[in-house]
Amino acid sequence: MKKYLWPSVKLTLLLVVLLGGIYPLFLAGVAKMAPGKGDGVKVMRNGKVVGYENIAQKFSDDKYFQPRPSTVDYNAAGSGGSNKAAANPDYLKTVQERIDTFMVHNPDIKKENIPAELVTASASGLDPHLTPEAAYAQIPRVAKHRGIAADRLKQLVDANTKGPVLGMLGVATVNVLKLNIALDELK
Template identity: 60%
Template sequence: MKNFLISIKLTLVLVVICSLVFPALISMVGKLTPGGGKGETVVAHGRVVGYEKIGQKFTADKYFWGRPSAVDYNAAGSAGSNKGPSNPDYLKTVQDRIDSFLVHNPGVKKEDIPAEMVTASGSGLDPDLSPESAYIQVKRVAETRGMTADKVKALVDEHIEKPLLGILGPSKINVLKLNVALDEIGSRR
């Protein structure tokens, strides 16, 4: 009976800690993060257009395209394709993406397409691109928007986020922020 009472008391203490104290602590820490625990939103013209850390689907030629998604950018179903490089279905999907990219970006050679432009990320929601993947799209975006390639390239350069402390991680560009900036330039013209 003594052990039974001890185990009941321990269970009650753990229930309080795990179901009340810990969630309250995590919620308070979340309030201190950027976005107040609700995610970092990107706002344009006074309304939320997306989340900074979740990839968005852009298919129009006037926008920079992000990395392909195995889950069609559905944040509720974050996942990769789980298909290996020898899978025939996967190889067909990648080839279809290459063909589509070449149709929309005339003048680009197949061997110049960065791999990230035709392969999905592990989460399927990667919001960033390498500068190389953005630069290869500059001509298409500039022509579609009636802008000079130099002006679009300069905008890409402005949106490059350098590695943390100059050494941790790659240089990257948030596709949503870049496309919002493009739209803002277009609305000022």
């Protein structure tokens, strides 16, 4: 028994030190070298923090571009998805309700042209990005409520679109918070 117990205790202590101490300290050090110093990249407006670059915010007013729906009501303290399968009747009902709500606020868009990301929540419920297509789908509503030409809003979306990483990894994205700040700053 002693033959097996002592090596098990040594291995446990080694792993506690390595994985419970050294590794977390290493990751904290790497995070301090990242943008935002591990605390997230703050988005500033008029010298005040208005949000974080990688955390979605709720915009329910029709004069703003709206992010993906959130199952956690955009609360970063409790991120998470619904964990319901795509064929789950409750999930399908929720998606249909989102489609109906979207159609009420965006009557110029046909149901089959609604980007899926505008009626389905992300896995974290905090995704701050949309594809340019999802932002374009909201242009008629925003243009109507702001009294701004749709062409000008398309230019604004394009100016706030980031391409895929290295031009090939991922998809083009638009940060909704930054887009709405730019929208508010339009003259």
